[in-house]
Amino acid sequence: MRKRVIAGNWKMNKTLTEATQFVDEVVKSIPADEKVEAIVCAPFPHLATLVEKTKGTNLKISAQNMHFEDNGAFTGEVSPVMLKDLGVSHVVIGHSERREYFAETDETVNKKTHAAFNHGLTPIVCVGETLEQREANETMSLVETQVKKALEGLTNDQVAQTIIAYEPVWAIGTGKTASNEDANEVCAHIRNVVKSLTDEATAEAVVIQYGGSVKPSNVDELLAQSDIDGALVGGASLEADSFLQLVEAGTK
Numbered sequence: 001m002r003k004r005v006i007a008g009n010w011k012m013n014k015t016l017t018e019a020t021q022f023v024d025e026v027v028k029s030i031p032a033d034e035k036v037e038a039i040v041c042a043p044f045p046h047l048a049t050l051v052e053k054t055k056g057t058n059l060k061i062s063a064q065n066m067h068f069e070d071n072g073a074f075t076g077e078v079s080p081v082m083l084k085d086l087g088v089s090h091v092v093i094g095h096s097e098r099r100e101y102f103a104e105t106d107e108t109v110n111k112k113t114h115a116a117f118n119h120g121l122t123p124i125v126c127v128g129e130t131l132e133q134r135e136a137n138e139t140m141s142l143v144e145t146q147v148k149k150a151l152e153g154l155t156n157d158q159v160a161q162t163i164i165a166y167e168p169v170w171a172i173g174t175g176k177t178a179s180n181e182d183a184n185e186v187c188a189h190i191r192n193v194v195k196s197l198t199d200e201a202t203a204e205a206v207v208i209q210y211g212g213s214v215k216p217s218n219v220d221e222l223l224a225q226s227d228i229d230g231a232l233v234g235g236a237s238l239e240a241d242s243f244l245q246l247v248e249a250g251t252k
């Protein structure tokens, strides 16, 4: 069985003091269960402290973005080399907010995915359609293109290690969740796309998360779906209690 991966994406929230309090509380009660991997995707300034605080615990620390180059004249950017050096394990790539507000494209997503693997970071690659695209029946083809472009040029082994997060844009922060069946249908399609690019074993290994208004009250039914292996959670990951409940759901 694939492991479950529950990742809290804090986005641009929490001071370092608040982040530290959260982590101190969470590591005390996080389940020690091989079945579930728990990750917090924190703002850049907090990463070093949080990595230090979570050493030897079951909580992993992820960045929310990075540049694809190792270093250079890119004012304001953070490189994979820097993240690896800090001890960060994962990095979110191509979140819809970055695609919408910061000109992230399928091409930069692909470069960043390669850069992540070149530096031993696990990418959490986000894909998903807008409401207009869903209404125009473009969901499957759009997601297929995003997945194919994100994974282009990776080895099967790298694809198997990639975490893919399906986040319909219209469900993010809106309180609207895709129905379990709709979410699972898209995740199953993603797995088929991965199979067409690689092979059956790789497609079976790849972890696919759902994201978009996931909370303790709906996570069980989402995780019960055949092709949903975890969740990428915004709002409901900000409180330690709620985050712990989500991680707990991953152990069932």
Ligand SMILES: O=C(CO)COP(=O)(O)O
Pocket (backbone or CB within 6 Å): 009, 095, 167, 171, 172, 173, 174, 175, 211, 212, 213, 214, 232, 233, 234, 235, 236
């Ligand atoms: O964008 C998301 C996680 O990356 C989802 O955010 P919400 O859980 O707040 O809808």
